Amino acid sequence: MIRVLGFCASPRVGNSLFLLNQALESVKARAAELGEEVEIDTCTIRAKKLAGCVMCQGCMQDGICRIKDDFGELQEKWLKADVIIYSVPVYHMGVPAQLKAFLDRLGNSSFGRYKKIFGEDMVTTPRPMKVIGCISQGIHSNSGQENTILQIINSALISGCVPVVGDMWESYVGAGGWTLNDESRNALEKQFAAGEESARVAVVSSRSLAVRAMDLAVLLRNGAKNSPAVMKDPKYIAFKETIKD
Numbered sequence: 001m002i003r004v005l006g007f008c009a010s011p012r013v014g015n016s017l018f019l020l021n022q023a024l025e026s027v028k029a030r031a032a033e034l035g036e037e038v039e040i041d042t043c044t045i046r047a048k049k050l051a052g053c054v055m056c057q058g059c060m061q062d063g064i065c066r067i068k069d070d071f072g073e074l075q076e077k078w079l080k081a082d083v084i085i086y087s088v089p090v091y092h093m094g095v096p097a098q099l100k101a102f103l104d105r106l107g108n109s110s111f112g113r114y115k116k117i118f119g120e121d122m123v124t125t126p127r128p129m130k131v132i133g134c135i136s137q138g139i140h141s142n143s144g145q146e147n148t149i150l151q152i153i154n155s156a157l158i159s160g161c162v163p164v165v166g167d168m169w170e171s172y173v174g175a176g177g178w179t180l181n182d183e184s185r186n187a188l189e190k191q192f193a194a195g196e197e198s199a200r201v202a203v204v205s206s207r208s209l210a211v212r213a214m215d216l217a218v219l220l221r222n223g224a225k226n227s228p229a230v231m232k233d234p235k236y237i238a239f240k241e242t243i244k245d
């Protein structure tokens with residue numbers, strides 16, 4: 001069983017959710033192809049209170065953040081998941097403040113949670129090995145999507161998680177898009193329905209990101225030889241060739 005969390009980082013029901021839903025549909029389809037059971041959960045920053053970390057260091061005692069707001073509810077979902085797919089609108093060429101607050105607090109409280117088992121002298125991060133993928137879209141092109149995705153990839157790395165591999169040509173580091181300068185909530189959905197090319201690419205790349213996330217999660221869980229994607233899908237040929245008995 002692979003548990004997937006779709007994490008919508010927009011404060012509105014909009015384009016991020018549209019692309020996230022495309023990815024989650026693709027998760028289901030890939031799970032069926034791989035013969036893998038999947039459980040999908042979702043969460044959103046919409047209408048959530050997420051204050052910034054104040055470095056009180058309370059979480060260093062026990063991993064529990066001392067700020068009383070909606071952080072704990074999102075953290076619980078995050079901790080349970082094997083795969084997290086973020087869908088993030090670009091804000092000021094990066095992630096929205098609510099998501100940054102969540103990631104800051106998640107990082108420090110995860111560190112605090114396991115600190116004692118490593119001992120006082122060993123400064124290290126736990127490795128939950130969750131698979132992390134990111135979709136990002138903004139109102140303009142080349143206006144922060146890649147930077148936003150890289151912020152999430154960096155967060156994955158520092159959190160002991162595994163970023164989804166890239167793919168050509170639609171999805172070099174993650175999935176992305178832009179709304180052709182349309183600020184409406186359903187811009188991408190409308191454009192996709194109308195057959196507009198950049199919306200199509202955003203949808204295709206969101207779907208393919210989800211496929212790669214599932215493949216990687218199964219690989220991490222079951223090992224390469226028990227991973228149908230690695231054994232059968234030609235995209236993994238170079239990896240398969242290196243696997244010896």
Ligand SMILES: Cc1cc2nc3c(=O)[nH]c(=O)nc-3n(C[C@H](O)[C@H](O)[C@H](O)COP(=O)(O)O)c2cc1C
Nearest residue numbers: 010014015016089090091092093138139140143144
């Ligand atoms: C505070 C703020 C900052 C933004 N900064 C950018 C930006 O730097 N680049 C960009 O392309 N879009 C930017 N946008 C536009 C949103 O990313 C865009 O409208 C997106 O489609 C919203 O996604 P949603 O429908 O999921 O909320 C910004 C929007 C807001 C509210």
